[in-house]
Amino acid sequence: MSTPAPATPYRGRFAPSPTGDLHAGSLLAAFGSWLLARHAGGEWLVRMEDVDAPREVPGAARRQLAALAAFGLHPDRTVVFQSQRGALYQAALDRLLASGQAFVCHCSRAALGATRGIHRTCVATAPRADPAVRLRVPDTAVIAFDDAIQGPQRQDVAREVGDFVLRRADDCWAYQLAVVVDDAEQGITDVVRGADLLDSTPRQILLQQALGLPRPRYAHLPLVLDAHGRKLSKSDAAHPVDPADPLPALRGAWAALGQPPHALSAAADVPTMLAAARTHFDPRRIPAGAATKVAAMQHQNFTTRG
Numbered sequence: 001m002s003t004p005a006p007a008t009p010y011r012g013r014f015a016p017s018p019t020g021d022l023h024a025g026s027l028l029a030a031f032g033s034w035l036l037a038r039h040a041g042g043e044w045l046v047r048m049e050d051v052d053a054p055r056e057v058p059g060a061a062r063r064q065l066a067a068l069a070a071f072g073l074h075p076d077r078t079v080v081f082q083s084q085r086g087a088l089y090q091a092a093l094d095r096l097l098a099s100g101q102a103f104v105c106h107c108s109r110a111a112l113g114a115t116r117g118i119h120r121t122c123v124a125t126a127p128r129a130d131p132a133v134r135l136r137v138p139d140t141a142v143i144a145f146d147d148a149i150q151g152p153q154r155q156d157v158a159r160e161v162g163d164f165v166l167r168r169a170d171d172c173w174a175y176q177l178a179v180v181v182d183d184a185e186q187g188i189t190d191v192v193r194g195a196d197l198l199d200s201t202p203r204q205i206l207l208q209q210a211l212g213l214p215r216p217r218y219a220h221l222p223l224v225l226d227a228h229g230r231k232l233s234k235s236d237a238a239h240p241v242d243p244a245d246p247l248p249a250l251r252g253a254w255a256a257l258g259q260p261p262h263a264l265s266a267a268a269d270v271p272t273m274l275a276a277a278r279t280h281f282d283p284r285r286i287p288a289g290a291a292t293k294v295a296a297m298q299h300q301n302f303t304t305r306g
């Protein structure tokens, strides 16, 4: 795989899945990653993570990109689509298979029930027509990293996750493999995303090590909760943000990032608001655990929760 050196010391990205319209949580990730990239004088890319065909909503990718444009968040390079990058993922998988770090697995979900779905050794008694490919996770695979917002993290991947899937039984590329290959191939130096992906990070670091790829820096933004205090899933389309009325949603995301609301109060259009945001943004104010209720964000009543 060719891994071009980044043209700048900082290259971030926003990588949504087209499983619905842009919602408050994804806008927070988009705006937060954009602000951190701009603050560092770096580049900001957008990648459409459309490898999970069964969960994809027709038209969602186009609507998400249109929404980003309406919010004034324009990527510095051409948007890439994971659905067009299968050859890159196949090459990485072939390397892992050839080195014995990945293996074909015929185990069914039911057969792994006794170990709560955690795979450490194959238990299949018969081959299946649609086997998966998994990463062979060493017993000693304990991954530690320092998240720029959430602080020191540690996961015993062997015990807590087990041998994880790289190529799914339904013939889709697994999220973990596609993300790791793309972040390296695109020269991403800084991964900024929602804290719901914090526990995926050790798997991605393990895959980077297996493939000999550089480890980017990580910053996981606070989660956004819905009106009932539950976290929004990536596929939750219940609270889409309104691209036709971008200022309230940008103000809500700004407040959820721990930034002072008054800094944006005078801005009456998107370019003015983004310029003010760039001037007043301070990454040290981003809270680790707080989250803003979506309902509150929509009414510009910025209630943050510890």
Ligand SMILES: [Zn+2]
Pocket: 104, 105, 106, 107, 119, 121, 122, 123, 124
């Ligand atoms: Zn197996």
